[in-house]
Amino acid sequence: MSIVPDRLPLGEEPPSLADERETVRELCRSLGDLVRGPAGRATRVVMAAGSVRVEVEWPVGEAGSVVPSGEGNALEAEPTGEVLRAEMVGTFYVAAEPGARPFAAVGDVVAQGQQVGIVEAMKLMNAVVAPCAGTVTEVLAADGQAVEYDQPLLVIAPAEQEE
Amino acid sequence: MFDTVLVANRGEIALRVVRSCQEMGIRTVVVHSTADADSAAVRAADVAVQIGPPPARRSYLFAPALVEAALATGAQAVHPGYGFLSEDPDFAEICADNGLVFVGPPPEVMARLGDKASARAAMAEAGLPLLPGSRSTVDSAAEATALAAEIGYPVIIKATAGGGGRGMTVVRDPRDLAKAYRSTRAVGQAVFGNSSVYMERFCESARHVEVQVLADSYGEVVHLGERDCSVQRRHQKLIEESPAPELPESLRRRMAEASVAGAKAVGYVGAGTFEYLVVDDEFYFMEINCRIQVEHPVTEMVTGIDLVREQLRVAAGLPLSLEFDGRGVSLECRVNAEDPDRDYLPAAGLIDEFVPPGGPFTRVDTHARAGWRISPDYDSLLAKVVVWAPDRPQAVARMRRALSEFRITGKGIRTTIPALLRILDTPEFVKGVHDTSLISKLGTAT
Numbered sequence: 001m002s003i004v005p006d007r008l009p010l011g012e013e014p015p016s017l018a019d020e021r022e023t024v025r026e027l028c029r030s031l032g033d034l035v036r037g038p039a040g041r042a043t044r045v046v047m048a049a050g051s052v053r054v055e056v057e058w059p060v061g062e063a064g065s066v067v068p069s070g071e072g073n074a075l076e077a078e079p080t081g082e083v084l085r086a087e088m089v090g091t092f093y094v095a096a097e098p099g100a101r102p103f104a105a106v107g108d109v110v111a112q113g114q115q116v117g118i119v120e121a122m123k124l125m126n127a128v129v130a131p132c133a134g135t136v137t138e139v140l141a142a143d144g145q146a147v148e149y150d151q152p153l154l155v156i157a158p159a160e161q162e163e
Numbered sequence: 164m165f166d167t168v169l170v171a172n173r174g175e176i177a178l179r180v181v182r183s184c185q186e187m188g189i190r191t192v193v194v195h196s197t198a199d200a201d202s203a204a205v206r207a208a209d210v211a212v213q214i215g216p217p218p219a220r221r222s223y224l225f226a227p228a229l230v231e232a233a234l235a236t237g238a239q240a241v242h243p244g245y246g247f248l249s250e251d252p253d254f255a256e257i258c259a260d261n262g263l264v265f266v267g268p269p270p271e272v273m274a275r276l277g278d279k280a281s282a283r284a285a286m287a288e289a290g291l292p293l294l295p296g297s298r299s300t301v302d303s304a305a306e307a308t309a310l311a312a313e314i315g316y317p318v319i320i321k322a323t324a325g326g327g328g329r330g331m332t333v334v335r336d337p338r339d340l341a342k343a344y345r346s347t348r349a350v351g352q353a354v355f356g357n358s359s360v361y362m363e364r365f366c367e368s369a370r371h372v373e374v375q376v377l378a379d380s381y382g383e384v385v386h387l388g389e390r391d392c393s394v395q396r397r398h399q400k401l402i403e404e405s406p407a408p409e410l411p412e413s414l415r416r417r418m419a420e421a422s423v424a425g426a427k428a429v430g431y432v433g434a435g436t437f438e439y440l441v442v443d444d445e446f447y448f449m450e451i452n453c454r455i456q457v458e459h460p461v462t463e464m465v466t467g468i469d470l471v472r473e474q475l476r477v478a479a480g481l482p483l484s485l486e487f488d489g490r491g492v493s494l495e496c497r498v499n500a501e502d503p504d505r506d507y508l509p510a511a512g513l514i515d516e517f518v519p520p521g522g523p524f525t526r527v528d529t530h531a532r533a534g535w536r537i538s539p540d541y542d543s544l545l546a547k548v549v550v551w552a553p554d555r556p557q558a559v560a561r562m563r564r565a566l567s568e569f570r571i572t573g574k575g576i577r578t579t580i581p582a583l584l585r586i587l588d589t590p591e592f593v594k595g596v597h598d599t600s601l602i603s604k605l606g607t608a609t
Contacts, residue, residue: 122227146235148213
């Protein structure tokens with residue numbers, strides 16, 4: 001599953017930036033509902049923001065039916081989970097320093113409280129930590145990207161799903 | 164001139180600043196809380212950055228977010244508007260440390276004038292007249308008692324860091340003094356983070372008149388005439404006008420000269436306002452506001468000068484090249500989302516219908532529109548209706564006409580319009596001889 005914002009929210013040219021950002025936000029919300037909805041877990045989600053494009057793919061032959069949890073492709077069929085959002089305006093970093101191994105990449109299993117990124121604001125490095133144990137299913141912000149308050153950064157599928 | 168300016172405010176003033184920037188060809192960055200994500204200023208801006216949740220201390224008052232937003236968007240200057248961080252010397256310094264131009268006076272000047280006791284001392288030194296009162300802060304209840312006996316009751320105790328009508332207590336009876344002293348200190352500490360207070364004689368019936376000044380970085384200071392702001396409820400202004408009506412010409416001139424001298428004495432830079440009390444034919448310095456004021460449009464209307472544009476030019480290091488030449492009369496009425504029949508209680512809610520007045524010489528500065536939700540997180544100013552006319556009777560008639568045209572409806576929404584219309588009809592206001600006691604006399608406020 002990948003969500004690909006193809007435009008950055010900060011520093012972009014007008015005129016429709018505010019509208020577009022709202023569109024992205026709305027898309028993220030709707031996608032969350034969609035992939036958790038009765039249609040079952042999606043195997044692939046593509047989202048574009050510039051001209052607004054959404055693609056959702058469900059397992060072939062299972063469309064419309066509820067896919068029991070635990071089935072399907074282990075990597076691709078993870079449901080959308082906890083969305084980590086920026087708690088402040090700043091610059092997002094995936095690693096402690098340029099070239100270093102990222103704190104967390106898609107597919108990594110993380111523990112609750114484990115650092116998964118950094119938002120730098122006023123030269124202070126603010127750790128972004130996992131709110132729960134689980135698997136990183138998406139990294140939504142690029143390394144070095146300026147992020148605003150409440151902007152989605154990563155998605156973690158919780159390790160223990162309620163049946 | 165700057166090519167990108169960040170507007171660190173919200174509401175009508177954020178839009179006001181954006182508009183001047185647009186006219187000057189400056190790219191604008193507007194910051195906003197989640198409550199203002201779809202505000203008029205955000206819509207008008209070239210770039211918008213969401214900086215925090217609705218509470219101001221985590222968004223509009225949160226300096227790191229503002230600075231980060233400025234740096235991320237390539238802004239070279241920060242315009243703080245009024246309120247929020249507009250008179251915060253620490254914020255001005257943080258801006259400077261990050262290579263950003265703060266549109267306002269230098270931090271050290273703001274620090275000196277922001278403390279009302281030290282501003283008072285500085286202006287006394289510059290030769291401005293003061294009401295009898297403490298030379299600096301009053302630091303004990305005993306000292307307050309002795310001083311009040313010396314200057315005579317009633318007295319007013321003011322928090323040195325106070326503003327916006329808060330942190331002031333009038334004392335008429337010596338028996339109430341110690342309690343008022345303690346409670347004003349407590350309010351100062353709780354609201355402004357500073358418990359120090361000073362004391363002055365209190366004038367029951369005075370007029371509130373202020374002088375607009377503009378100063379550049381090269382020591383040049385001009386005044387742009389005065390504004391009368393005597394129509395107040397709970398020390399907050401409702402109607403302002405320029406020039407001040409029924410003010411003797413010699414007094415007008417002396418106040419303007421004193422303000423220019425005061426600004427020069429402290430090395431003032433930018434737009435500023437010298438506030439005075441006028442009692443009979445004398446004036447007394449009260450405080451200096453180191454920012455653009457809510458009521459700045461009345462000065463713009465009589466002078467033809469865009470004050471925000473001048474602020475930006477001065478901040479960019481350009482010299483002043485204007486002089487005061489006032490013409491006609493301008494009035495401003497503040498349309499707040501408040502219920503005048505319930506002691507001006509804020510009345511937040513969703514606006515259904517919003518039709519501002521138009522017509523000749525009528526300006527409305529507002530961020531509101533139909534479908535806009537008035538947030539309880541911020542102040543209640545909804546719109547400023549400003550009119551111009553060649554003389555005061557025409558200006559008052561024009562304002563009456565404009566306010567009567569203004570339609571604002573919505574569930575639970577009340578505005579100050581009915582109260583404003585009542586005030587415009589009082590004989591004192593019509594004659595231009597009203598003072599700050601007008602509203603309490605009308606019985607529309609406590």
